[in-house]
Amino acid sequence: MDDRGGCGARVNRSAVGALRESRGRSDRRAVRGDRHHRRGVLMTATLPLGVETLAHELVGAPGAPVILALGGISADRHVVSHPGDPTPGWWQGLAGPGRAFDLALRRVLGVTLRDGGCGPDGRPARIVTTHDQAASIVALLDELEIARLDTVIGASYGGMVALALAERWPERVGRLVVISAAHETNPMATALRVAQRQIVELGLATGRATESMAIARGVAMTTYRTAREFAERFDPAPAHLTTQAAEFEVERYIRRAGERFAERMPPARFLALSLSADLHRVVPERIAVRTTVIAAQGDTLVPPSQSRALARRLPRLDTFTILRTRFGHDAFLTEPARLGRVLATALAD
């Protein structure tokens, strides 16, 4: 593996080439989303957007209302399983009859968000803001001839993009659900992401990109869960101990999670999306769309107090809910039942 920051070294689901190879329907014509929708199932495509292309999946009942689902920086267009790709999607827990992503009643649109391209040094070629992401989504909606999304549900980084979309293109969004995201990033979250970017930059500069990505992800993992959950799960005593070194259960966990992440996320993409989260800013008073705000108890990355501040400033707040959870920021992935109950209310009318 090229580990010196080469841009093409590793490619994840989001990479356009891989999509073209793996999916027969991903031809140029399939871009015309709605019209080419067959058997109510699959719409996979790539869409040229200047130098960028935005991969997506549109699945579910033909003609049904469209929910755009946006997740964290490691999320992609494969939100839920469907006949064209029966592997579990990253938000599979919300899929199924009677749930938010009921493909018999709704269509679910997933996108692989943009990154900043890759410069010769393995770093992002340019900054990508959450408003840039929103503009790419609007271009995709134009191509798909979707005039208006019924609902945009965004969590974590996807929640920031959802807010940017609703702020600038309110006519394209019927209603908004924002989970564990706010109108701006708190400086503590920025500090933690700055440190992660510094680690990856050190890795790129020294030919240790993969190792540095794993370490940076390890730091990120501490912000995705809570101290309480870690305390319940991991023994504080070392699992292995010699006179020179020790290893802890929690150490094995964050090392493994970091290594898995490093295998599928190119450094330039990580750097671009991490910075994008820190640059995110919308003015809540300018969001003219009905909005449900959901925070997670113990979320250190987006504290519930910040979600509450967002909710208070929104002109058309539907509800503000704090999910009871021990998972913190990750609750949007690990608490599908609790989240589903809140979403059922949000999607009811």
Place this chain on the structure above:
Amino acid sequence: MDDRGGCGARVNRSAVGALRESRGRSDRRAVRGDRHHRRGVLMTATLPLGVETLAHELVGAPGAPVILALGGISADRHVVSHPGDPTPGWWQGLAGPGRAFDLALRRVLGVTLRDGGCGPDGRPARIVTTHDQAASIVALLDELEIARLDTVIGASYGGMVALALAERWPERVGRLVVISAAHETNPMATALRVAQRQIVELGLATGRATESMAIARGVAMTTYRTAREFAERFDPAPAHLTTQAAEFEVERYIRRAGERFAERMPPARFLALSLSADLHRVVPERIAVRTTVIAAQGDTLVPPSQSRALARRLPRLDTFTILRTRFGHDAFLTEPARLGRVLATALAD
């Protein structure tokens, strides 16, 4: 500067050679602490302990009760200013008439804690536990002919060492004050320190030890303060922005703080003390010494709930106090007035 992990490259206050050069009284005879104490002021020495030496300062009124003051991993023996060294000590905020460290009424003993030595690869030669630190302190007390410390006040890593000392050598400790430390480390704190050690190991392996130390310290800085304090201090908007990069106020802060730390802390010492904190464990029920436990509101490294758990299990708890603060873990350094009021009660009888 040798930045490839060489052990002698950088030397901080704790290094023995520097002490010998800078202080005329640091000769071998000065080791005999109490007896050679002159004009109630200064006692600086190094003490051979096998391959290790433990540097210390003993200052204050001759014959007065001795308070041992132990701080975080970057603390050293210079706790408060005195005529022999008028520069501010790391716990200067507690010094002065009527305060905890009133050199007219008490003597203050500061030590530079051990590390694990330095192997040829720049990594620690061996593990050092908080009980090892306590054993070195006891050996120093024997040399100084101090049969019993009036009080041991330990904060952060020093609080762990204080607990280890009181657990194993209760006859040497009159009373104990433990600030922002507990009987064991919570796995979230371990995860954050593991990531810091991984960063430094990457730096040692790639000839970027100083840079990696600065990054690791940046991660640590996020655990020393609170999100609230960062939010009050730093603008979330970027201070500098181009199409390729951005820089935030909080980024400048943690970069600068990291660089300052990297200048004075050798990587091997940092790795040893960081791991020592994770390996720390005492059994509260075995601590037969009167103890005051102080936690800091918003401390993410040692949550107040963990300090409370310690307090509940201590056989001879004097008081348990949660300091009201926006500074979190760093409150023991940044809230001298509030801490001083609690200490006044603890030291009153």
